[in-house]
């Protein structure tokens with residue numbers, strides 16, 4: 001039974017891409033088949049996975065299939081599933097064209113099920129599907145919501161990010177007749193600060209039962225791993241970041257620590 | 260001679276709102292007249308400045324003038340300049356309606372000078388205008404670019420943010436026939452990490468003459484101040500954050516340290 005998740009937030013820079021990348025690796029290293037979908041015109045996830053050229057250069061390739069071409073039906077979804085060099089980890093690439101997609105295809109704004117229709121035939125080939133989203137709640141991320149069963153919402157325990165949560169949750173309720181399952185994950189947690197302790201408790205009180213027990217601490221290992229083009233499990237396997245993320249995967253996906 | 264700036268980035272969560280808020284306070288506290296424009300549907304800047312209710316509650320007010328109504332010409336720009344409780348600091352509020360604006364007024368996508376036409380009559384009343392933008396490069400932030408003379412681009416010295424810079428600079432060149440003046444500011448700088456030192460140097464080499472010498476360090480004082488609904492100059496006036504930001508204002512705006 002394929003489990004599909006979208007990484008969603010209104011607030012920018014809370015860790016959507018970082019979580020997508022590292023959770024995907026934890027799942028693939030544990031033997032599961034994982035499909036990643038990069039729905040962000042920024043395409044950090046794609047550049048991370050495909051940017052293995054000299055100096056992490058990201059080879060521009062106008063012939064590369066990507067999610068924008070899939071959504072315009074200029075290529076078949078199964079032809080867009082790219083190998084990443086990691087066993088069991090495939091990627092449908094993002095593209096800058098995502099920003100112009102609505103101008104090219106205005107109808108997409110009224111077809112919230114389009115992405116689901118195009119991607120769900122692929123699902124039986126994967127155990128997990130993770131969709132990385134841009135920091136926006138709009139027609140495009142609505143499509144992601146309709147495609148995935150569940151939602152993971154990273155957040156910083158800080159004022160502006162909390163304001164983003166207050167916008168996101170009503171939007172989720174508005175977007176689907178049955179409220180989607182969503183889990184909030186506290187990221188960049190600085191345990192030794194009163195602010196983060198207080199706001200983390202505040203989030204847990206405001207969204208009871210929705211907040212992952214595992215908080216992911218602020219650590220230089222995560223951006224270092226991104227810089228190296230690696231998951232934190234490869235770059236810093238004994239780090240607090242690796243431990244936090246693996247525990248998070250256990251909590252979110254039931255991933256067994258014995259794996 | 261009014262100086263207008265937009266705070267721009269493709270990458271989310273790099274510090275646009277934090278810089279807008281705190282630089283505006285530094286300027287207003289120094290006796291200048293400052294107009295803030297919140298162009299982000301998230302409206303963190305607006306909620307920060309107007310959210311002085313109990314528990315920082317942000318009073319919903321359908322009659323409040325905001326930038327969305329100004330752009331639809333449902334209210335005059337000068338009527339939208341709200342007092343903030345700080346001398347010399349005015350705000351044109353953001354609104355969630357910014358996300359639907361293009362659906363309501365599709366013509367706006369083809370009128371990049373519209374915002375400038377609506378706001379420039381206000382400029383003579385202010386010494387500085389700062390426009391806080393959402394993390395996107397599109398028709399709306401293009402309007403901000405056309406309205407402001409200069410651009411401030413906060414960035415983290417981390418891989419994904421650097422990828423955002425590589426998208427932003429060509430976009431700036433494409434958007435204006437004379438390349439807009441832009442300054443990159445390194446934010447959330449962790450001086451004791453090899454990663455941040457190396458990537459900061461890399462940014463300086465890639466954008467010679469464009470990167471502010473002053474880097475703003477990662478510090479809990481900035482999110483704490485945001486939580487308190489204050490600028491860092493009020494919340495933690497002797498902090499490294501206050502020093503870094505004031506020095507940055509000196510460098511960016513020629514703000515005198517004797518003020």
Ligand SMILES: Nc1ncnc2c1ncn2[C@@H]1O[C@H](COP(=O)(O)OP(=O)(O)OP(=O)(O)O)[C@@H](O)[C@H]1O
Nearest residue numbers: 012013014015016017018135188218219223271417
């Ligand atoms: N726990 C953490 N500790 C330290 N740095 C982190 C942590 N999580 C993420 N980061 C770093 O913070 C930055 C923002 O993270 P990321 O890009 O994953 O967020 P995002 O939500 O995908 O942003 P956007 O809204 O732009 O898509 C990145 O440079 C990333 O390496």
Ligand SMILES: Nc1ncnc2c1ncn2[C@@H]1O[C@H](COP(=O)(O)OP(=O)(O)OP(=O)(O)O)[C@@H](O)[C@H]1O
Nearest residue numbers: 012158271272273274275276277394447477478482
């Ligand atoms: N130098 C810093 N040190 C520590 N925290 C910071 C620093 N600068 C900003 N922050 C915090 O980081 C978070 C992101 O900053 P901010 O919201 O200003 O970024 P932004 O670019 O406006 O984000 P968005 O793309 O969502 O509009 C906020 O919680 C803010 O308080």
Ligand SMILES: [Mg+2]
Nearest residue numbers: 016017040044
């Ligand atoms: Mg991202």
Ligand SMILES: [Mg+2]
Nearest residue numbers: 275276299303
């Ligand atoms: Mg902001």
